[in-house]
Amino acid sequence: LPATAASKILENYTASYDAAVIVELKKAGAVFLGKTNLDELAMGSSTENSAFKITKNPHDLERVPGGSSGGSAAAVADNMALAALGTDTGGSIRQPASLCGVVGLKPTYGAVSRHGAIAMASSLDQIGPITKTVEDAAILFKALAAKDRHDATNVRVNYGDELLNPKLEDIKNMTIGLPNEYFIDGVSPEVRKAMDEVIASLKTLGIKFKEISLPHTKYAISCYYIIMPAEVSSNLARYDGIRYGTREHGKNAKNLIDLYKLNKSHGFGSEVQRRLILGTFVLSSGYYDAYYAQAQKVRRLMREDFDKAFKEVDVILTPVSPTPAFKIGEKTSDPLSMYLSDIFTIPVNMAGVPAISIPAKVEGKLPIGFQLIGKHWREADILGIGQYYEKINK
Ligand code: GLN
Numbered sequence: 001l002p003a004t005a006a007s008k009i010l011e012n013y014t015a016s017y018d019a020a021v022i023v024e025l026k027k028a029g030a031v032f033l034g035k036t037n038l039d040e041l042a043m044g045s046s047t048e049n050s051a052f053k054i055t056k057n058p059h060d061l062e063r064v065p066g067g068s069s070g071g072s073a074a075a076v077a078d079n080m081a082l083a084a085l086g087t088d089t090g091g092s093i094r095q096p097a098s099l100c101g102v103v104g105l106k107p108t109y110g111a112v113s114r115h116g117a118i119a120m121a122s123s124l125d126q127i128g129p130i131t132k133t134v135e136d137a138a139i140l141f142k143a144l145a146a147k148d149r150h151d152a153t154n155v156r157v158n159y160g161d162e163l164l165n166p167k168l169e170d171i172k173n174m175t176i177g178l179p180n181e182y183f184i185d186g187v188s189p190e191v192r193k194a195m196d197e198v199i200a201s202l203k204t205l206g207i208k209f210k211e212i213s214l215p216h217t218k219y220a221i222s223c224y225y226i227i228m229p230a231e232v233s234s235n236l237a238r239y240d241g242i243r244y245g246t247r248e249h250g251k252n253a254k255n256l257i258d259l260y261k262l263n264k265s266h267g268f269g270s271e272v273q274r275r276l277i278l279g280t281f282v283l284s285s286g287y288y289d290a291y292y293a294q295a296q297k298v299r300r301l302m303r304e305d306f307d308k309a310f311k312e313v314d315v316i317l318t319p320v321s322p323t324p325a326f327k328i329g330e331k332t333s334d335p336l337s338m339y340l341s342d343i344f345t346i347p348v349n350m351a352g353v354p355a356i357s358i359p360a361k362v363e364g365k366l367p368i369g370f371q372l373i374g375k376h377w378r379e380a381d382i383l384g385i386g387q388y389y390e391k392i393n394k
Contacts, residue, residue, distance in 0.1 A: 005118045006050040007040045009245045009267030019116025020148040021085060021127050028143040033081050036071030040269045041236070042087055042120045044068050045095055045341045048332055049271045056328070057100060059365055063325040066096030072130045073100040077367075083131045083140055087117055089124045090224055091320075091345025094357035097130055098320035098369025101359045103386070104130045105137045106345075108376050109352035110155040112141075113148030121231035124349040134358060134386035138163045141379060157377050166384030172206030174385065176372075177313035181217040182344055188323045194360040194368040195319055198389070201361070202317075205388055210313055214305040219298050220346045221339055226282050226295035227350075232272075233279030239267065274335070303351040306373075315381050316373040318344050320357045324366035348373055356382045361393045 003015040018026070025032075039049035047055040047070030055070045057063040058078035065074040069086030073096035076084050086093040088106040097104025105128045112127045119125060129140035142163050147156040162170075176199075183195070199209060241250065241263030249266035253259035268276070282291040309316060321341055331338040348355040353376055357369040372382040 001035060003118065004052070005041045006038050006052055007267065007269070007272070008051045009239045009264070010118075011051075011245055013244055015116075017116065019127075020113035020146075020150060021144050022116070024143055024146050025140075030143075036069070036075050036084060038071055038086075038092075039068035040272055041118065041232075042068040042089060042092055043232070043271050043275060045091070045338050046326070046328075046331065047071060047096070048328065049269055051269055054328065057325045059101060059367060060325065062327055063366070064099065064328055066099035066321070066325065068092040068096075069104075069130065070096045070100075073097050073102055073104065076100070076102045076130050076132060083129055083136055085127060086130050087120065087125055087127050088345075088349065089120045090228065090349050091342040093128045093130060094320050094345050094355060094369070094371060095342060097357040098359075098371075099325040099367065101367025101369075102130055102132060103134050103137045103359070104128065104357045104369075105141055105379070105383070106348065106355050107141060107145065107379060108354040109349075110153045111157060111354070111377070111379070112144045113146070113151040113154045115148050115150035115154075119235040121228040122235060123231060124228060126349075134356070134383055134390055135164070137356065138383045138387070141383070159379065162380045163383055166380065166387055168205070168388065171384050171388050174314040174381065175208045175210055175312070176202065176385075177210055177212035177309055177316045179212050179214045179217070179309070179316060179318060181214050182318040186322050186340075186343075187319055190324060190362070190364065190366075191319045191322060191368055194362050195317070195370060198360050198370045199317065201393060202385065202389060204392065207385070209317075212309045212313060212316070214302075214309060214347065216298065216302045216305050217343075217347055220302065220350065221343060223295045223298045223302070224342075224346045224350065225278070225339065226291050227299060229275040229279030230283050230292050231279070232275045233283065236272070236276060239264070241267065271335070299350050302347055306347075306351040306353055310375045314375070314378075315385060318371045318373065320344060320369040320371045324364075324368050344371060352376065354379045354382060356386055358386045358389060
């Protein structure tokens with residue numbers, strides 16, 4: 001099938017093999033219906049960066065479905081498919097799931113093979129399911145989490161039946177952490193209210209709540225916008241304007257450099273170009289230590305925040321996105337405000353832990369998701385709590 005990643009640089013590209021996740025799903029008997037739209041090369045939070053189409057939110061056609069896996073979330077929300085896949089580098093499964101009212105699971109880094117996924121930032125990327133229910137997410141995750149010799153970061157973990165049959169005794173003895181840094185003024189009142197109701201509902205199961213702190217959260221966006229573009233600039237070097245895509249736009253090139261420039265300028269949209277330039281800059285000699293090396297150290301501190309928190313609590317609950325779905329066009333001219341919509345999802349990728357976005361029960365027409373973050377390899381905890389939340393909020 002064509003594999004474009006919604007980029008003109010891959011406009012006529014046909015995949016030459018199945019990704020490991022597709023191999024696993026075929027083995028499990030899945031039926032494939034089609035491919036979905038996304039932000040170009042998975043860069044964005046609204047699917048407006050697609051080189052080909054605008055995807056709309058099925059709950060309100062004037063609003064975005066979120067991104068970058070906006071097509072997958074919209075397709076599941078609008079009953080075009082029972083489930084879809086997405087990749088999540090900084091929130092691209094969870095944020096569109098939240099804005100479209102479906103479930104999105106970002107597995108632990110290393111749980112699902114990335115072999116055959118079009119790479120964005122390899123130390124952050126994970127593939128995961130977008131589904132209607134938490135149980136469906138568990139079923140798909142179980143099929144996806146297989147050992148693949150082509151991805152050296154893939155780890156064989158024995159995910160047992162607890163993914164699908166969580167026990168109430170285990171769930172009700174859990175303590176959930178509420179990080180101060182995630183319940184702040186920038187969160188919209190609707191989201192705040194939805195979180196309060198989710199917490200109240202989970203308390204009825206016997207789950208205990210505890211305030212915690214993830215003190216380095218404030219560095220998440222700045223740190224991500226150094227590490228991610230650095231990896232993007234190396235991963236995307238393969239799209240050099242010669243291999244992949246058409247050479248159409250370089251046909252009047254006067255020399256080789258000109259040919260690269262013409263084909264690449266046509267092939268990449270402005271958001272991708274912005275990140276390539278930023279990434280090349282932070283890796284360049286003289287700046288590497290000041291930016292990239294420094295960001296790696298801060299990433300380490302963010303991960304340690306989670307390690308410390310998970311000594312006190314089993315799972316962490318936060319909003320997925322500070323607001324419900326925003327209007328198409330509302331943030332396109334302001335990349336920084338677009339970047340801020342991922343403030344609650346990015347730290348999870350930095351730490352490599354698993355997290356799920358689950359639709360909260362809300363009155364209004366726009367869905368709002370809550371996020372459950374688990375310990376490394378403990379998808380069972382967040383899927384378990386999620387399955388019980390669904391049971392009591394049918
Ligand atoms: N929205 C974030 C970004 O633009 C995350 C993207 C992703 O997870 N693929 O980078």
